[in-house]
Amino acid sequence: MGNNDGIQEEQNSEGYMRIQDIPALNQSHCKMRDPQLVERIINEFVNGGPERMQFVSDFDYTITKQRTEDNLPVLSSFGIFHECKSLPPYFKEATDKLFHKYRPIEIDPHMPVEEKVQYMIEWWTQSSKLVSGFPFDESELDHSASKYKRALRDRTHELFATLLHLQIPVLVFSAGLGNSVVSVMQQAGIMHANVKVISNFLQYREGLLDGFQLPMIHTFNKNETVLVGSEYYDLVHTRDHIIVMGDSIGDAEMANGVPASSHILKIGFLFDHVEANMEKYMNTFDIVLVDDQTMDVPNALLALVEQRHQLRHPRVANGTSPVVLANSAL
Ligand SMILES: C[n+]1cn([C@@H]2O[C@H](COP(=O)(O)OP(=O)(O)O)[C@@H](O)[C@H]2O)c2nc(N)[nH]c(=O)c21
Ligand SMILES: [Mg+2]
Numbered sequence: 001m002g003n004n005d006g007i008q009e010e011q012n013s014e015g016y017m018r019i020q021d022i023p024a025l026n027q028s029h030c031k032m033r034d035p036q037l038v039e040r041i042i043n044e045f046v047n048g049g050p051e052r053m054q055f056v057s058d059f060d061y062t063i064t065k066q067r068t069e070d071n072l073p074v075l076s077s078f079g080i081f082h083e084c085k086s087l088p089p090y091f092k093e094a095t096d097k098l099f100h101k102y103r104p105i106e107i108d109p110h111m112p113v114e115e116k117v118q119y120m121i122e123w124w125t126q127s128s129k130l131v132s133g134f135p136f137d138e139s140e141l142d143h144s145a146s147k148y149k150r151a152l153r154d155r156t157h158e159l160f161a162t163l164l165h166l167q168i169p170v171l172v173f174s175a176g177l178g179n180s181v182v183s184v185m186q187q188a189g190i191m192h193a194n195v196k197v198i199s200n201f202l203q204y205r206e207g208l209l210d211g212f213q214l215p216m217i218h219t220f221n222k223n224e225t226v227l228v229g230s231e232y233y234d235l236v237h238t239r240d241h242i243i244v245m246g247d248s249i250g251d252a253e254m255a256n257g258v259p260a261s262s263h264i265l266k267i268g269f270l271f272d273h274v275e276a277n278m279e280k281y282m283n284t285f286d287i288v289l290v291d292d293q294t295m296d297v298p299n300a301l302l303a304l305v306e307q308r309h310q311l312r313h314p315r316v317a318n319g320t321s322p323v324v325l326a327n328s329a330l
Pocket of ligand 1: 058059060061076078079095099103106123124127173174175176219222248
């Protein structure tokens, strides 16, 4: 009987997954425009296995929380840098001035994106110039970042551990400051070997800051087109099952540049002005999570992929998976 039971269990689990059988997707704050489409994509991901998957996530307010239990503010990656005490006195005022000029353009609902791009290049270029000509000790940034590792969404460690275990490449995209992103992730213990951060990193010349390294990552080129020709692109371009996570409408575009035949599941975290934004988020993301400060939904989806994977590739005696994927390019 024991053996037959096992076969029965395997046949059931090889069957079609229903949304109603996935508790995380049945929570009242979990909204879907087209649940049947989500169901189909999940089944494709589960059947395709981890070898076909890649994970793409925004950093600020996606990996970090939008709201913490103690209501302490969560700084953005630029904000973490701006907290550093050794920045010159003119710095804060000058960056604030740029923010007040360009931020309204970035979020202007009427201006076409092509027009905005020029302004964004101007903004990031001027910001890069301000980050030039003075010494900077990155341990100061680490100190500032250490306060924000507590601000990761609940169960972020589990998410990154599963992604590592399944050898799914993870791309963390940020149009902010990469040094802050990496510092927070390292200090939180989630900067694993399968994680790549694409962002703006500080550059130095003769011991002084010299702006951001190229290519510049701004709001409207924050997508996989910037990867073309890179080692990371070679690693992921055949991985056509993609989970994308973000908190801003533009984050849904992060997988632009992947082959058109790819299947993409977009998860959006909505917190600010829920009612006013709901329609736009529902039209943009496949799953909208309203004031959800956890990684429970992506964890639930990966658990399904992992379960099926384990049935197909039972662990060998020493507990390691027999499937080894090369990820040295990460
Ligand atoms: C050049 N620049 C851009 N930003 C903002 O930083 C954001 C970083 O972009 P993101 O990483 O896509 O952002 P998100 O996760 O916070 O949505 C952009 O959307 C800009 O509004 C900036 N913010 C600050 N504080 N200082 C800057 O110099 C600066
Ligand atoms: Mg964000």
